[in-house]
Amino acid sequence: MSDAYLSRGVSSTKDDVHRAIEKIDKGEFAGAFCKLIKDPYGSPDWCAAMHADGAGTKSALAYIKYNETGDFSAFSDIAQDSLVMNLDDLLCVGATDGFVMSNTIGRNAHRVDGKAIRSIIEGYETFLTKMKRYGVNITMSGGETADVGDLVSTLIVDSTFFVRMRRSDVVDCGNIVPGDVIVGFASFGKAVYEDKYNSGIGSNGLTAARHLLLSKYYAEKYPETYSPTIDISKVYCGKYRFEDKLPGSEQTVGDAILSPTRTYAPIVREALNSFRSEIHGMVHCTGGGQVKCRNFGNGIHYIKDNLFDVPPLFCAISENGDISQKEMYQVFNMGHRLEMYCSEKTAGELIGIAAKYGVDAKIVGYTEKSGSTLNAVTIKADGKIYEF
Amino acid sequence: MSDAYLSRGVSSTKDDVHRAIEKIDKGEFAGAFCKLIKDPYGSPDWCAAMHADGAGTKSALAYIKYNETGDFSAFSDIAQDSLVMNLDDLLCVGATDGFVMSNTIGRNAHRVDGKAIRSIIEGYETFLTKMKRYGVNITMSGGETADVGDLVSTLIVDSTFFVRMRRSDVVDCGNIVPGDVIVGFASFGKAVYEDKYNSGIGSNGLTAARHLLLSKYYAEKYPETYSPTIDISKVYCGKYRFEDKLPGSEQTVGDAILSPTRTYAPIVREALNSFRSEIHGMVHCTGGGQVKCRNFGNGIHYIKDNLFDVPPLFCAISENGDISQKEMYQVFNMGHRLEMYCSEKTAGELIGIAAKYGVDAKIVGYTEKSGSTLNAVTIKADGKIYEF
Numbered sequence A, B: 001m002s003d004a005y006l007s008r009g010v011s012s013t014k015d016d017v018h019r020a021i022e023k024i025d026k027g028e029f030a031g032a033f034c035k036l037i038k039d040p041y042g043s044p045d046w047c048a049a050m051h052a053d054g055a056g057t058k059s060a061l062a063y064i065k066y067n068e069t070g071d072f073s074a075f076s077d078i079a080q081d082s083l084v085m086n087l088d089d090l091l092c093v094g095a096t097d098g099f100v101m102s103n104t105i106g107r108n109a110h111r112v113d114g115k116a117i118r119s120i121i122e123g124y125e126t127f128l129t130k131m132k133r134y135g136v137n138i139t140m141s142g143g144e145t146a147d148v149g150d151l152v153s154t155l156i157v158d159s160t161f162f163v164r165m166r167r168s169d170v171v172d173c174g175n176i177v178p179g180d181v182i183v184g185f186a187s188f189g190k191a192v193y194e195d196k197y198n199s200g201i202g203s204n205g206l207t208a209a210r211h212l213l214l215s216k217y218y219a220e221k222y223p224e225t226y227s228p229t230i231d232i233s234k235v236y237c238g239k240y241r242f243e244d245k246l247p248g249s250e251q252t253v254g255d256a257i258l259s260p261t262r263t264y265a266p267i268v269r270e271a272l273n274s275f276r277s278e279i280h281g282m283v284h285c286t287g288g289g290q291v292k293c294r295n296f297g298n299g300i301h302y303i304k305d306n307l308f309d310v311p312p313l314f315c316a317i318s319e320n321g322d323i324s325q326k327e328m329y330q331v332f333n334m335g336h337r338l339e340m341y342c343s344e345k346t347a348g349e350l351i352g353i354a355a356k357y358g359v360d361a362k363i364v365g366y367t368e369k370s371g372s373t374l375n376a377v378t379i380k381a382d383g384k385i386y387e388f
Helices: A015-020 A058-069 A073-091 A114-133 A206-213 A216-221 A253-257 A265-278 A289-295 A312-319 A325-331 A344-356 B015-021 B058-069 B073-091 B114-133 B206-213 B216-221 B253-257 B265-278 B289-295 B312-319 B325-331 B344-356
Strands: A046-054 A099-107 A138-147 A155-166 A181-186 A281-284 A300-304 A336-342 A361-369 A376-381 A384-387 B046-054 B099-107 B138-147 B155-166 B181-186 B281-284 B300-304 B336-342 B361-369 B376-381 B384-387
Touching: A015 B114, A046 A073, A046 B099, A046 B155, A058 A073, A058 A155, A058 A206, A058 A253, A073 A099, A073 A114, A073 A155, A073 A265, A073 A281, A073 A336, A099 A114, A099 B046, A099 B155, A114 A138, A155 B046, A155 B099, A155 B155, A181 A300, A181 A344, A206 A253, A206 A312, A253 A312, A265 A336, A265 A344, A281 A289, A289 A300, A289 A325, A289 A376, A312 A325, A325 A384, A336 A344, A336 A361, A344 A361, B046 B073, B058 B073, B058 B155, B058 B206, B058 B253, B073 B099, B073 B114, B073 B155, B073 B265, B073 B281, B073 B336, B099 B114, B114 B138, B181 B300, B181 B344, B206 B253, B206 B312, B253 B312, B265 B336, B265 B344, B281 B289, B289 B300, B289 B325, B289 B376, B312 B325, B325 B384, B336 B344, B336 B361, B344 B361
Parallel strands: A046 B138, A099 A138, A138 B046, A300 A376, B099 B138, B300 B376
Antiparallel strands: A046 A155, A099 A155, A181 A336, A181 A361, A281 A336, A300 A361, A376 A384, B046 B155, B099 B155, B181 B336, B181 B361, B281 B336, B300 B361, B376 B384
16 A cells, blocks of 8 residues: 555555454344344344445535635535445445435534535435435434534534345345456446536545645645645645646536535346346445455455546546555546446346446456455456456 | 633534524424434334434543553543433433444544554443343444544544334423423432443533643643634633542542443333333433423423532533533533433432432422423522523
8 A cells, every 4th residue: 555545644444443343243144245233123034234434525625615616515415425425335235225314414613604514414305305206215314413623623424324124135245256247337427316427536535536636725725624644745735726627527626526426326226126136246336446345255356357447537636646556446436336246147237227327337347266265356457457 | 602612613502503404304203302203114103213423522532541641441431422422312212222323433543543443442342231231232233434634633433323112112302291390310420330430521511621621731732632713712721630630529630521421221221111101201411401401391491499519520610710600501411411300209219210220319300381382491509590
């Protein structure tokens, strides 16, 4: 791991955290993408999951955008980021309905006022209303906005989901087998359920993305948006301002980096309704990026040799040179943020479903035996081979 | 409201936040202490709640204690703070079992390492194991530790709870009636399920408590534990260091201010098992302190004329003079953090149950008609009368 990440106080592998929680049991389906527990309400046919995640340091960008332009809309999009980072993880165990969620917003009340909070809450409501139209029901219940200015310099927006589901509906990545194909679903573009073009960024790697893309102008104007523990040479050392055009794209850099995390919920819902038993596993390529799959399956070698062209935003992040191409694949989704594992025949059906929702999908690779009990990942792209 | 609080970036009433969420519906039991929703899994006899809260700025104290002494134990206690702020709110709707919880820890990885995270997780496990012995089952499922050093200067520890319960078991503060007595359960002392003496502090008002109690020494040594938006004259402007003896107490100031939030779960469980239908309402005196009850009931005048003697820690906070005695009652629990509303006869039974667990309880006041549709609170203490 290069220092592009660690020097900024972030570990994409979070080894120390994994050591801290290694004793915690894996739940009812040890191979599943999220931990599932016995039904807390006693039904032997059901299980449940609870899941926490948030928008990460993307909220610092929404804060800058508001201060630069007076436009609150970025706060609404942060709500979607915070939601989808949970929702799409839970999709990967096969849950597509019956979600309950709550949020936790921490703010410095000297810098973030009630209008920003209102915009975030409206962002939650807008997204939930939209998902309901696609048969994905999420009930928002409660939430806490805490004034913790001595901890949080601007604002942090986290969400937690609960879901209860039939055990027979669980998708377990432990069922991924050698010979599966990997269907990748594009993280970029404009789905029929999206209002604007999406750069594909998601909500991972935002610390690296922000500092590698954006110009020192933001360090000088908004010192509250970076940690003083980061060497100043690593802070906002890119060449762009929000309003600059992103090379190779119609978007500005600001719109691209603030693109709200795309959900795949409508697609996954329809895919599972028709092909649940054919889908061996689903992986949400969040922290760990294209190497995330390595955490799942048993003795699987994941070979990805037909990835999407890297979207312009990720190209702009890597052109800075402070992060290696290999590390880019470990931090960012690089073009698809959801993958499904199945037969080639089923793949065609899944790609067809994605097309109905305006989302590109294709076979991006396949699985083999790894030759040991461990998993491995090989990425072949741009004439290079990266082994993980 | 004096500026003791707002000048430090905290609003105990959070008016702007309440305006932001005022449109959100009140749920199935409009008068209940927490929002309850229809059962997401379709049973007409059940309902559910999801609840988020955290340790607030108390985590900055654990961080200081660790850096001063090398002692990790304060991180474990922070886990209890983060848990109990949720658990005891949910007790107040009558839920005492079948909880599922998740945590969200945000940290600056340059300052807070994996050992601290492990200590927090162990704190969660220890507390859950202890509660299980008292018949209060909480399943820990999932959790997220995010490296967000650009947002969080040290660490923030939040938890979210889900619970599903029978509608017939719900305790609804809307049933509080004129003529009830108010039973207060001490926040201080040493319950049979606690390992050490508890100052009674809970996890509210910690921003004020920290800055009013602790000496400028901590401002100079740990600038990462306060917001630069606070005027320096308001930062750590008390006279104490952690190791100083707290006047009127056997505790040090550090042990007192870091006392983990007491839960009342074992007591409430037993009280509800025997007297559920006799308990008209329960209030957890968190944000809003002794005035919190004003948010519940209809046309009720709450008269509190027999409060516990103010515990030494709260006396030390108020002696600074930067916060009025009236405001102290709005920010801190001042001696009891749980109250139950019932007849005088039932009160005697509840006080007896608390005694079995080593927790002082007594009738601290009573209710009358307020004479309008609004609620009011009168506190009579130390020969003074405070009207809210």
